Amino acid sequence: MKVTLRIQRYNPERDSEPYYQEFIVEAGDEKERILDLLLQVKWKYDGTLTFRRSCAHGVCGSDGMRINGKNRLACSTLLRDVNYKKPIVIEPLPSIPIVKDLIVDMSDFYKKYEAVKPYLINNSPPPEHERYQSNEDAEKLFESAKCILCGCCTTSCPSSWSDENYIGPAALLKAYRFVFDTRDEAADERLDVVDTPDGAWRCHTIFNCVEACPKEINITWHISKLKKRLAEREM
Amino acid sequence: MIKHQYDVVIVGAGGAGLRAALEIPEGFSCAVLSKVFPTRSHTGAAQGGIGASLGNEEEDSWEWHMFDTVKGSDYLGDQDAIEIMAKDAVRAIIELEHMGMPFSRTPEGKIAQRRFGGHTRPENPDDPDSKRVAVKRSCYSADRTGHIMLHTLYENCIKQKVHFFSEYFVTDLVMSGKSCAGVVAMDIATSEIHVFHAKAVMLATGGYGRVFRITSNAHVGTGDGFSFVYNNGLPLQDMEFVQFHPTGLWKLGILISEAARGEGGILLNNKGERFMERYAPTVKDLAPRDMVSRAIITEIREGRGFKGSDGTSYVQLDVSHLPKEVLNDKLPEITGFARTYLGVEPTKEPIPIQPTAHYAMGGIPTTVDAEVTRDKKRTTVTGLYAAGEAACVSVHGSNRLGTNSLLDLIVFGRRGGKAIAKFIKDAEFAPLPEDAAERTIARIDTLMNSKGKEKVGALRTELQEKMMEKVGIFRNEKDLTEMTAEIKSLRERYKEVSIDDKGKVFNTDLMEALELGNLIETAEPIIHGALVRQESRGAHSREDFPNRDDKKWLKHTLIYKTDGKPKIDFKPVSITRFQPKERKY
Numbered sequence A: 001m002k003v004t005l006r007i008q009r010y011n012p013e014r015d016s017e018p019y020y021q022e023f024i025v026e027a028g029d030e031k032e033r034i035l036d037l038l039l040q041v042k043w044k045y046d047g048t049l050t051f052r053r054s055c056a057h058g059v060c061g062s063d064g065m066r067i068n069g070k071n072r073l074a075c076s077t078l079l080r081d082v083n084y085k086k087p088i089v090i091e092p093l094p095s096i097p098i099v100k101d102l103i104v105d106m107s108d109f110y111k112k113y114e115a116v117k118p119y120l121i122n123n124s125p126p127p128e129h130e131r132y133q134s135n136e137d138a139e140k141l142f143e144s145a146k147c148i149l150c151g152c153c154t155t156s157c158p159s160s161w162s163d164e165n166y167i168g169p170a171a172l173l174k175a176y177r178f179v180f181d182t183r184d185e186a187a188d189e190r191l192d193v194v195d196t197p198d199g200a201w202r203c204h205t206i207f208n209c210v211e212a213c214p215k216e217i218n219i220t221w222h223i224s225k226l227k228k229r230l231a232e233r234e235m
Numbered sequence B: 001m002i003k004h005q006y007d008v009v010i011v012g013a014g015g016a017g018l019r020a021a022l023e024i025p026e027g028f029s030c031a032v033l034s035k036v037f038p039t040r041s042h043t044g045a046a047q048g049g050i051g052a053s054l055g056n057e058e059e060d061s062w063e064w065h066m067f068d069t070v071k072g073s074d075y076l077g078d079q080d081a082i083e084i085m086a087k088d089a090v091r092a093i094i095e096l097e098h099m100g101m102p103f104s105r106t107p108e109g110k111i112a113q114r115r116f117g118g119h120t121r122p123e124n125p126d127d128p129d130s131k132r133v134a135v136k137r138s139c140y141s142a143d144r145t146g147h148i149m150l151h152t153l154y155e156n157c158i159k160q161k162v163h164f165f166s167e168y169f170v171t172d173l174v175m176s177g178k179s180c181a182g183v184v185a186m187d188i189a190t191s192e193i194h195v196f197h198a199k200a201v202m203l204a205t206g207g208y209g210r211v212f213r214i215t216s217n218a219h220v221g222t223g224d225g226f227s228f229v230y231n232n233g234l235p236l237q238d239m240e241f242v243q244f245h246p247t248g249l250w251k252l253g254i255l256i257s258e259a260a261r262g263e264g265g266i267l268l269n270n271k272g273e274r275f276m277e278r279y280a281p282t283v284k285d286l287a288p289r290d291m292v293s294r295a296i297i298t299e300i301r302e303g304r305g306f307k308g309s310d311g312t313s314y315v316q317l318d319v320s321h322l323p324k325e326v327l328n329d330k331l332p333e334i335t336g337f338a339r340t341y342l343g344v345e346p347t348k349e350p351i352p353i354q355p356t357a358h359y360a361m362g363g364i365p366t367t368v369d370a371e372v373t374r375d376k377k378r379t380t381v382t383g384l385y386a387a388g389e390a391a392c393v394s395v396h397g398s399n400r401l402g403t404n405s406l407l408d409l410i411v412f413g414r415r416g417g418k419a420i421a422k423f424i425k426d427a428e429f430a431p432l433p434e435d436a437a438e439r440t441i442a443r444i445d446t447l448m449n450s451k452g453k454e455k456v457g458a459l460r461t462e463l464q465e466k467m468m469e470k471v472g473i474f475r476n477e478k479d480l481t482e483m484t485a486e487i488k489s490l491r492e493r494y495k496e497v498s499i500d501d502k503g504k505v506f507n508t509d510l511m512e513a514l515e516l517g518n519l520i521e522t523a524e525p526i527i528h529g530a531l532v533r534q535e536s537r538g539a540h541s542r543e544d545f546p547n548r549d550d551k552k553w554l555k556h557t558l559i560y561k562t563d564g565k566p567k568i569d570f571k572p573v574s575i576t577r578f579q580p581k582e583r584k585y
Helices: A034-045 A106-115 A135-145 A159-161 A169-180 A187-194 A208-212 A218-235 B016-020 B063-071 B079-099 B143-159 B224-231 B291-299 B324-330 B332-342 B404-426 B440-451 B456-470 B475-495 B508-534
Strands: A002-009 A021-026 A063-068 A069-072 A088-091 A096-100 B003-013 B028-035 B113-122 B130-141 B163-166 B170-175 B179-185 B192-203 B240-251 B266-267 B311-316 B351-360 B371-375 B381-388 B555-560 B567-572
Touching: A002 A034, A002 A069, A002 B130, A021 A034, A034 A088, A063 A169, A069 A208, A096 B440, A106 A169, A106 B508, A135 A169, A169 A187, A187 A218, A208 B291, A208 B351, B003 B016, B003 B179, B003 B404, B016 B404, B028 B170, B028 B192, B063 B079, B063 B113, B063 B179, B079 B143, B079 B404, B113 B291, B143 B475, B170 B192, B170 B224, B170 B440, B170 B508, B179 B440, B192 B404, B192 B440, B224 B508, B240 B332, B291 B311, B291 B351, B324 B332, B332 B351, B332 B555, B381 B404, B440 B508, B456 B475, B456 B508, B508 B555, B508 B567
Parallel strands: A002 A088, B003 B028, B003 B192, B028 B163, B179 B381, B192 B381
Antiparallel strands: A002 A021, A063 A069, A063 A088, B113 B130, B170 B179, B179 B192, B240 B351, B266 B311, B311 B351, B371 B381, B555 B567
């Protein structure tokens, strides 16, 4: 069957502003990945179409983009997930600078991720064996550790849109990952980073991040746990 | 052109590259170059676990792990290297845990372990010769072990302030006489050429899965590191050994971890038979990957596969009988893949699967300290190191056991990092040749200005389909000979490739064209290695030579690029503790 992709294009070497271009592609069935349709455009019709991609099954986080108005991974979105009877609109992730076509500048996103000290801090000498942790405590981390840093959440968040200094849901989720790790000793350092107007308190529980997350992480729940921890610390 | 000078340059930011970077001491400069942001590396796609004889769930020992790896390799693995890996595994896992990696845990809070293909223990621990049964040796974080490990290593690199050059695409080595003096790279964002002058270079560039049509590998798996070495007159080792993972999602090749079978999943043919009982009566579905992949193709060839509407065939992986908690807590990712990509509900129905090109056992020959070697006497190349899937130590021989790849990354990535740290203390920079970037600049100019009629996408698809058809799980002289001619012609046609994108910013059209060149250069030694080796061993199955032939072929192949037919040489296998025996499970 034929499907139309309406893709936002922008080449900084040529264009003064983004525009849309339509391509008609051939899809085998409803289970075709949007990524494969983009690759079809690139390999068959227009080699200049530019986007990031790598694993093609939702674990590397390269191909976050806006598909029919929702932030998603092109490799985890199938035709049957969208209305393909009409042109499928594909745009770069919103609210961050566009580099070219569907590629955005993620440097600010990574900077905020690094700000929460995303690594275990434990200065006590480690035992000879592993540090013990209950499976329950380990599994509390797994949801947040699932994050693939695709940027779908942060760029879907109205608080991020209106406040460029807001650290954003992805960085807060990473803060949770370490604050709630029973092996970590630096919860306070991280809580200091997020206990600011541009930190956890900027989250107004709009839930856009939850809706956008391709790994189905309940990010807002994790942020609310962080807020609760901050409030308890205040007491 | 921009020049840089670093004591160390590491190419690739997957498990091996990141682990190596952590060993470079303060006071020395180290740059890690990666064509993708580090956490996008393909290590993150590994699912099932990391092998180590912690013995947290049942009795285990490094000798048993070593024996299994030797036997799994069909006796082609170098036993000195395998001994180092199996012994070091326990320390390496504990270290990851101390670095902060979240693991699934036992009720006592220790690292949990599960069964995996080819990992066994003697049924009676006091009698090493007793029947071998599956052992719980794989340490895991649900079924996202690679992702969690990759992030943990990257996090530790941030902590240690490792200097990354993200989205820099390395195009060539800089050789200075017989030493390596650095690399040439293209900044993808600007197309600017950078020359990195270094005392030591490590290639941690991963595999070549994209040589094949059906693969579990990411689009980035284009054999870059292999082609750099091959194009610079250095040998590649054991390239004929390509691992096809038995359980890729049908048609897509997406990995469904062996952990699914480790947790109790079984394979079924169209008669509803658990066919692995016939091929590996003791360990059944947990036989090593080469055997299971062959069994699946045999079932399909003999009419016991399922046929899809498009004419392609598959068998089934059934996990529907497993408890819901196991599926949800221990296999959440792969059950999700089945739902998302095939619309199959694994709690209720079997998953259609087929073998998928997964892993390069062969690669850049190295010592156990990741030093690249140039000949059968294992003479080292000053300043050049390789680790991870790109390297061939060889710990995997002709067939890798599941869970040994993540282990390989952290054991030999670290050893390589330590060897480099020692080397750079006294080493001088080898002189940087004036023309270091010339070959790269010429390649790029040719592609940018070409008006040829060949297109990257079509040529790559042709390569991938032919490799699948003629150099896949079963091979024979006729197909392989035909393929040697094909690859020659593909290489000629590659000269006629033209691209659409003539710009400088994020020219992924250019990048894909360069990667296609690397794929073609990597395919050649795979084909020629497979043609030369007239026996069946591990993942290399010759229909015309169905038996293993230790007398003639218990040796590594080394393959060198020439202007004509590649030159082949051989290197002895290190055999220390275990004499070759028939390989039965």
